Amino acid sequence: MDDLILEVQHLTHQFRLTKNLVIKAVDDLSFQIRRGEIFGLVGESGSGKSTVARCIMNIYQPSSGRIFYNGINVCDPKEFRKHKKILQTSRQLIFQDSASSLNGRMQVADIIGEPMEIHHIKPPRGSLRAEAEFQLHSVGLDKSYLNKYPTELSGGMRQRVAIARALSMEPELLVADEPIASLDVSIQAQIINLFKHLQAEHDFSILFIAHDLSVVKYLCDRVGVMYRGKLVEVAQTKELFSSPKHPYTKTLLSAIPVPDPRRERTRVLQEFDPALFEWDGKLVEISPDHLVWKGGNQ
Amino acid sequence: MAELLEIKNLSVSFDTPQGELQAVRDVSFSLHAGEVLALVGESGCGKSVLCKSIMKLLHGNARITGGSILVDGVDITNYRQRDMERLRGRLFSMVFQDPMATLNPTISIGEQIAEAVRVHHPKMEREAVYQRVMELMKLVGITEPEQRYRQYPYHFSGGMRQRSVMAIALASNPKILLADEPTTSLDVTIQAQILDLLRDIQQKLGTATIFVSHDLGVVARIADRVAVMYAGKIVEIGTAEEIFYDPRHPYTWALMRSLPAFAREGEELYTIPGMPPTMIDLPPGDAFASRNEYALAIDYEEMPPMFQISDTHYAATWLLDERAPKITPPMGGDFHG
Amino acid sequence: MNRKNPYVYYGKKILIFLLSVLLLSVVIFYVARLAPGDPLVSYYGDRVEKMSMAEREWAEENLGLNDPIHVQYLRWLQNALKGNFGISFKYKTDVLEVIGGRLVNTLILGGIGFVLIFVLALGLGILCAWHEEKWLDKLICKVGTIISCIPEFWLSLILILIFAIYLRWLPSSSAYSIGKAKDISDRILHLILPMTIVVGSHLWYYAYMIRNKLLEEVRAEYVLLAKSKGLDKKSILFRHCLRNIIPSYLSIMAISVPHILGGTYIIETVFSYPGIGTLSYESARYQDYNLLMLLCILSGAVVILCNIIAQTINEHIDPRMRENESIETTEVTEIG
Numbered sequence: 001m002d003d004l005i006l007e008v009q010h011l012t013h014q015f016r017l018t019k020n021l022v023i024k025a026v027d028d029l030s031f032q033i034r035r036g037e038i039f040g041l042v043g044e045s046g047s048g049k050s051t052v053a054r055c056i057m058n059i060y061q062p063s064s065g066r067i068f069y070n071g072i073n074v075c076d077p078k079e080f081r082k083h084k085k086i087l088q089t090s091r092q093l094i095f096q097d098s099a100s101s102l103n104g105r106m107q108v109a110d111i112i113g114e115p116m117e118i119h120h121i122k123p124p125r126g127s128l129r130a131e132a133e134f135q136l137h138s139v140g141l142d143k144s145y146l147n148k149y150p151t152e153l154s155g156g157m158r159q160r161v162a163i164a165r166a167l168s169m170e171p172e173l174l175v176a177d178e179p180i181a182s183l184d185v186s187i188q189a190q191i192i193n194l195f196k197h198l199q200a201e202h203d204f205s206i207l208f209i210a211h212d213l214s215v216v217k218y219l220c221d222r223v224g225v226m227y228r229g230k231l232v233e234v235a236q237t238k239e240l241f242s243s244p245k246h247p248y249t250k251t252l253l254s255a256i257p258v259p260d261p262r263r264e265r266t267r268v269l270q271e272f273d274p275a276l277f278e279w280d281g282k283l284v285e286i287s288p289d290h291l292v293w294k295g296g297n298q
Numbered sequence: 299m300a301e302l303l304e305i306k307n308l309s310v311s312f313d314t315p316q317g318e319l320q321a322v323r324d325v326s327f328s329l330h331a332g333e334v335l336a337l338v339g340e341s342g343c344g345k346s347v348l349c350k351s352i353m354k355l356l357h358g359n360a361r362i363t364g365g366s367i368l369v370d371g372v373d374i375t376n377y378r379q380r381d382m383e384r385l386r387g388r389l390f391s392m393v394f395q396d397p398m399a400t401l402n403p404t405i406s407i408g409e410q411i412a413e414a415v416r417v418h419h420p421k422m423e424r425e426a427v428y429q430r431v432m433e434l435m436k437l438v439g440i441t442e443p444e445q446r447y448r449q450y451p452y453h454f455s456g457g458m459r460q461r462s463v464m465a466i467a468l469a470s471n472p473k474i475l476l477a478d479e480p481t482t483s484l485d486v487t488i489q490a491q492i493l494d495l496l497r498d499i500q501q502k503l504g505t506a507t508i509f510v511s512h513d514l515g516v517v518a519r520i521a522d523r524v525a526v527m528y529a530g531k532i533v534e535i536g537t538a539e540e541i542f543y544d545p546r547h548p549y550t551w552a553l554m555r556s557l558p559a560f561a562r563e564g565e566e567l568y569t570i571p572g573m574p575p576t577m578i579d580l581p582p583g584d585a586f587a588s589r590n591e592y593a594l595a596i597d598y599e600e601m602p603p604m605f606q607i608s609d610t611h612y613a614a615t616w617l618l619d620e621r622a623p624k625i626t627p628p629m630g631g632d633f634h635g
Numbered sequence: 636m637n638r639k640n641p642y643v644y645y646g647k648k649i650l651i652f653l654l655s656v657l658l659l660s661v662v663i664f665y666v667a668r669l670a671p672g673d674p675l676v677s678y679y680g681d682r683v684e685k686m687s688m689a690e691r692e693w694a695e696e697n698l699g700l701n702d703p704i705h706v707q708y709l710r711w712l713q714n715a716l717k718g719n720f721g722i723s724f725k726y727k728t729d730v731l732e733v734i735g736g737r738l739v740n741t742l743i744l745g746g747i748g749f750v751l752i753f754v755l756a757l758g759l760g761i762l763c764a765w766h767e768e769k770w771l772d773k774l775i776c777k778v779g780t781i782i783s784c785i786p787e788f789w790l791s792l793i794l795i796l797i798f799a800i801y802l803r804w805l806p807s808s809s810a811y812s813i814g815k816a817k818d819i820s821d822r823i824l825h826l827i828l829p830m831t832i833v834v835g836s837h838l839w840y841y842a843y844m845i846r847n848k849l850l851e852e853v854r855a856e857y858v859l860l861a862k863s864k865g866l867d868k869k870s871i872l873f874r875h876c877l878r879n880i881i882p883s884y885l886s887i888m889a890i891s892v893p894h895i896l897g898g899t900y901i902i903e904t905v906f907s908y909p910g911i912g913t914l915s916y917e918s919a920r921y922q923d924y925n926l927l928m929l930l931c932i933l934s935g936a937v938v939i940l941c942n943i944i945a946q947t948i949n950e951h952i953d954p955r956m957r958e959n960e961s962i963e964t965t966e967v968t969e970i971g
Contacts, residue, residue, distance in 0.1 A: 044485035045456075154573065184340040185512060189556035189567040196566070211485065214515075218558035218567070255490040257515025258559055261538040264519040269490045355859055358768075379868070387865030399856035402875050404882075413874075414864040466864055476863075 760845025
């Protein structure tokens with residue numbers, strides 16, 4: 001079990017909307033992330049992807065289930081308090097909307113230095129500023145950005161700053177919640193490259209949440225497909241894209257638009273009928289490393 | 299084919315405290331009856347502004363600084379808002395990116411569609427309006443229209459909301475539909491459904507469509523012709539086949555190369571160096587020159603004209619000049635993704 | 636929920652109202668008795684100073700002031716529920732009688748003032764929004780800002796000085812000339828100055844609010860769709876934008892009733908207008924408990940009632956608040 005950085009077991013999270021209406025955003029979800037891999041989580045909006053990320057990052061307390069990070073059960077308040085510093089530094093979260101997740105009244109240098117200050121970590125490169133400069137450099141921005149405010153930066157640059165801030169903690173696990181969804185195509189490419197570079201360099205693990213499947217196909221090692229709070233298929237990326245098994249995965253893959261007019265015009269969208277989805281069931285390993293949701297009790 | 303819409307050398311500017319922002323610069327194109335023309339480009343390239351300026355939906359600080367807009371041969375460039383009100387809905391109407399924001403949250407869906415029906419038929423009987431709303435809702439694929447009529451936008455899912463917006467846009471049988479990133483806020487599966495619906499309706503009603511998008515995959519599915527925009531200008535325009543299989547402008551190459559779908563395994567994604575220019579105080583010459591690895595000296599001095607490649611295919615790059623060095627394009631041919 | 640059973644819905648609201656008023660009466664009762672001062676003064680006047688201890692005790696017992704506060708309260712509540720709110724120490728008559736005539740005067744001033752503010756603010760706001768950033772809009776906004784910066788009592792004095800003293804066109808005080816209580820034209824004449832102040836001091840704030848809310852709505856994206864389907868400016872402003880701001884305007888206006896009433900209290904004092912305002916001031920000053928109690932409860936009840944009305948209005952106009960349970964039919968897309 002030593003090669004697992006994160007193990008999610010039977011995670012369930014409910015939102016209470018009104019007195020008698022409860023929504024299961026995440027329903028009995030289990031998966032693992034291995035050390036040094038990029039794990040993609042895909043699904044349509046409302047499928048519970050972000051809720052999973054927030055449970056993993058202790059933003060939400062799950063209704064039930066356990067999440068082990070490096071063997072620590074983060075859902076247990078006692079264990080969480082005991083390992084608080086490690087948990088809060090070695091796991092880092094990057095949001096979709098960096099415009100609102102970065103404090104608009106702080107300069108870039110302070111944004112990057114803040115986590116070190118909070119956790120009383122001695123900056124390895126002397127001063128907080130030197131550290132900020134180093135991290136900025138590693139995400140491809142030079143030191144002229146140190147004194148800028150987030151509003152002066154473009155979306156791509158802000159996302160780089162958010163990544164630099166996460167990097168300053170030398171994380172082992174990076175949870176990226178739709179980090180490129182609001183960026184332009186050419187900027188997306190830059191950030192995807194950056195993720196790939198940094199991952200190769202630092203060898204951390206990434207939970208990459210996205211709805212753009214072509215990005216996931218390019219970036220991730222393994223992919224999990226979520227449907228209404230359930231994980232319906234988990235497989236190696238290549239395997240998933242070449243031989244999807246669950247009907248929902250097939251629909252999802254058939255819906256990705258490809259930049260090829262001739263192919264696009266003839267492509268037929270595979271319909272997925274939600275009524276046919278069997279809510280009772282479990283993930284079954286059909287071939288090594290390929291799990292598919294099987295309905296019923298067979 | 300008849301030219302339904304003709305844009306000639308259109309320029310649109312915004313007055314900002316920093317100076318004049320040239321959002322659209324010297325754009326010319328035409329739209330034939332019954333075709334889908336896609337406007338592709340990154341945010342800030344002026345594609346949305348171009349659409350809104352055709353319908354004169356821009357706010358006070360925007361103005362048309364040059365050129366003309368002709369509809370069916372009639373110049374509407376200097377039409378005032380009151381004149382435009384008569385054309386909107388009937389001649390052209392628009393679908394927007396975020397269907398939740400574009401529907402009035404406090405009026406029921408049916409009422410909002412009915413209002414669109416009544417705008418140009420104020421004397422229509424109640425029952426006839428209702429029948430027309432039912433017809434429209436069925437057209438855009440809203441199931442159980444009788445029940446849905448009384449429901450409010452917040453009852454609807456994203457896809458259903460966008461269908462409702464389409465019903466509103468189509469209420470008075472417009473000749474031109476402008477769709478500004480209509481599927482961007484939707485999930486892939488819903489996006490595919492809406493695209494198919496758009497295509498379907500477009501073939502059924504013969505509505506000419508201008509489809510604005512940043513997603514080349516979406517464009518490939520829907521467009522007959524494609525115009526690529528950069529820094530307020532159309533840099534390349536042609537049929538979908540020409541643009542996707544035989545692109546000629548370095549920016550079109552760059553845009554396609556940066557897509558993960560085109561990347562070969564293990565290879566890095568291509569990224570365009572530098573940043574898009576701010577649209578205030580643009581440099582002389584080609585706005586893309588400083589980011590263009592194939593840039594020639596002349597690109598920094600003189601704006602390239604539109605070079606003709608075929609009857610339908612034009613691109614604004616000096617590489618197409620006969621004096622330019624011959625280079626092998628990094629893109630083109632069939633898709634291998 | 637509330638559609639299915641209006642009795643439960645309104646019953647709940649009325650219950651909340653009654654409970655709030657009850658709680659309010661407890662608080663006022665205690666606070667009034669904790670305040671320094673001698674209630675006997677208001678009943679007996681200067682004679683109190685010459686009273687012996689025994690006389691004092693007798694007087695207090697007579698007025699029921701020597702019991703513990705909660706006993707006094709319960710006694711008061713018992714009588715109040717029978718419609719007997721006690722006598723005013725100062726006027727030596729039933730407090731209802733004391734308030735009666737004055738209440739009408741205040742309602743005339745405050746009520747008509749409120750309606751005028753409500754209607755004029757709406758009109759001015761729409762006018763400004765229609766002519767956004769044009770000279771009319773700018774003029775109205777500037778004039779409004781200046782006038783609302785002037786304290787109302789000072790403005791009252793200036794107006795009295797001009798219209799009552801120099802020009803002698805209008806009376807400076809009271810609600811009617813002596814002996815002309817039934818003469819409507821005389822009453823109107825007396826109303827003009829205080830009414831001008833009541834309306835003039837509040838109007839601008841609400842007009843400006845309407846203007847800004849409207850302009851915010853005009854910038855909303857649904858206006859683009861409304862425009863693109865061919866609607867004209869008038870329909871967009873009235874049928875779409877105004878419709879969307881009316882609920883919040885109504886609720887703000889409902890909440891502002893006490894605010895405007897509070898304003899009339901001051902103006903009543905300045906113009907010596909015989910209304911509730913002057914009376915409350917007196918009753919608080921002379922520890923006229925029974926009178927104070929009723930006045931506070933009356934004003935408090937108005938405040939609570941207005942808030943409940945505001946809430947009800949909101950729930951009825953906004954379809955999203957109207958039916959809580961319909962969330963089920965919505966696809967919850969925000970969670971994910």
